[in-house]
Amino acid sequence: VRLLVAGLSGQLGHGVVESAGDDVELIPLARSTPRRAAASRIASALGAGALAERTVEGDVTQPRWGLSDEALDELAPTIDGVLDLAGEVDWTAPDHRLFAANVLGAANGLECARALSSRGGGRCRLLCVASSVHVAGGRTGRVPEARLSPDPDRTRYETSKWQGEEVVLEQARGLPAVMVARIGGLLGNSASGATTKRNSLYLLADEWNRLPGGLMPRFGNGRVDMLPRDTAGAALLRAVRAALAAPEEAPDVVHICAGESAPRTDALLALARSLDGAGRLAPIRSVPVPGRALVWASQNAERFTSLSRQRGNALTGIRYLAIDRTFERDRLAALIGDDLPATSAEQTARLAFALPEAEPRPVGDPELARLSE
Numbered sequence: 533v534r535l536l537v538a539g540l541s542g543q544l545g546h547g548v549v550e551s552a553g554d555d556v557e558l559i560p561l562a563r564s565t566p567r568r569a570a571a572s573r574i575a576s577a578l579g580a581g582a583l584a585e586r587t588v589e590g591d592v593t594q595p596r597w598g599l600s601d602e603a604l605d606e607l608a609p610t611i612d613g614v615l616d617l618a619g620e621v622d623w624t625a626p627d628h629r630l631f632a633a634n635v636l637g638a639a640n641g642l643e644c645a646r647a648l649s650s651r652g653g654g655r656c657r658l659l660c661v662a663s664s665v666h667v668a669g670g671r672t673g674r675v676p677e678a679r680l681s682p683d684p685d686r687t688r689y690e691t692s693k694w695q696g697e698e699v700v701l702e703q704a705r706g707l708p709a710v711m712v713a714r715i716g717g718l719l720g721n722s723a724s725g726a727t728t729k730r731n732s733l734y735l736l737a738d739e740w741n742r743l744p745g746g747l748m749p750r751f752g753n754g755r756v757d758m759l760p761r762d763t764a765g766a767a768l769l770r771a772v773r774a775a776l777a778a779p780e781e782a783p784d785v786v787h788i789c790a791g792e793s794a795p796r797t798d799a800l801l802a803l804a805r806s807l808d809g810a811g812r813l814a815p816i817r818s819v820p821v822p823g824r825a826l827v828w829a830s831q832n833a834e835r836f837t838s839l840s841r842q843r844g845n846a847l848t849g850i851r852y853l854a855i856d857r858t859f860e861r862d863r864l865a866a867l868i869g870d871d872l873p874a875t876s877a878e879q880t881a882r883l884a885f886a887l888p889e890a891e892p893r894p895v896g897d898p899e900l901a902r903l904s905e
């Protein structure tokens with residue numbers, strides 16, 4: 533399978549590259565800068581080699597992702613699907629940047645997939661757009677893998693991701709099919725911990741020792757839905773492959789996240805402290821704050837005060853730890869089978885708080901072991 537992929541240099545893109553097997557060939561579409569060609573930017577993000585050599589220059593904010601007729605003609609005979617992982621994920625970015633990458637980028641991706649399909653005799657049969665589970669806005673309870681209605685509780689970022697979904701699903705007709713993959717929070721690589729981004733739980737980890745008065749909100753029934761990036765990348769590729777095999781039956785929305793296995797935030801934070809043998813995490817006092825207040829504050833704080841990018845993102849990150857909801861994965865299971873992506877609370881805590889793996893130790897007290905012989 534050959535996929536044209538925008539956004540490979542990002543966190544999710546790294547996860548896709550790390551988990552792609554020999555059965556998938558990725559063709560990166562990347563921006564150039566005045567000083568650096570697209571291929572050289574991919575080489576510095578993902579290493580020199582075949583991937584960098586295959587890179588196509590483009591920009592998702594341009595019609596057909598900026599691909600010329602010649603470039604489209606060259607790609608069309610071999611491209612099976614288009615994957616849009618490009619996005620603006622700075623939750624505090626101005627509206628025009630959120631709109632350009634998250635809404636226009638998705639719409640242009642559909643135009644690009646259609647142009648490839650018509651020039652390649654229908655070989656390109658899928659556009660998969662990475663969205664976010666957080667398009668659920670302030671919604672609690674079970675969140676279905678389905679189109680969602682307008683919601684005044686969405687942040688500006690969430691609104692841009694929701695509009696990006698709507699613009700492609702609204703226009704989807706026949707082939708290429710359109711599948712929106714809503715991604716949960718992303719942690720670094722499951723084995724190395726390598727991460728290109730420190731959002732959500734990472735921001736809490738970074739701010740931990742600077743919390744005013746050592747006070748941490750109590751998250752109540754809030755859950756933290758995050759997966760290591762390679763775990764998410766592997767599930768995404770499985771979903772894309774399955775959708776390519778039967779594009780007419782592909783679901784319009786799937787959730788690539790921890791779903792019902794996501795731990796409660798308070799339990800995860802308690803676990804992180806108990807795993808912190810070196811005592812790096814300062815003692816905290818947790819104070820009850822209604823979940824609804826955290827959701828409101830994260831949506832509205834910028835109306836009253838100007839926050840740095842770090843602080844603004846930390847506040848939004850708290851929102852994603854405070855809401856009691858479960859992202860359904862039934863349609864994902866129907867597509868890829870029951871072996872759904874998962875991580876343990878311990879792995880999540882270790883990756884987010886950079887806690888080393890425990891040394892294997894004998895069970896029980898070795899001093900007493902000789903007495904039982």
Ligand SMILES: NC(=O)c1ccc[n+]([C@@H]2O[C@H](COP(=O)([O-])OP(=O)(O)OC[C@H]3O[C@@H](n4cnc5c(N)ncnc54)[C@H](OP(=O)(O)O)[C@@H]3O)[C@@H](O)[C@H]2O)c1
Pocket residue numbers: 538539540541542543544545561562563590591592593617618619620621633662663664665693714715716717718719728729731
């Ligand atoms: N990270 C998360 O926790 C998370 C959670 C849920 C959903 N998601 C979704 O997953 C997707 C990827 O997120 P991420 O965390 O991987 O983001 P990221 O690390 O910020 O990467 C964004 C990628 O998009 C590319 N890009 C941005 N604007 C572009 C443009 N105009 N033309 C071409 N490429 C462009 C960037 O390329 P450059 O190298 O040129 O900047 C980069 O490769 C987004 O849709 C996001 O909403 C992420």
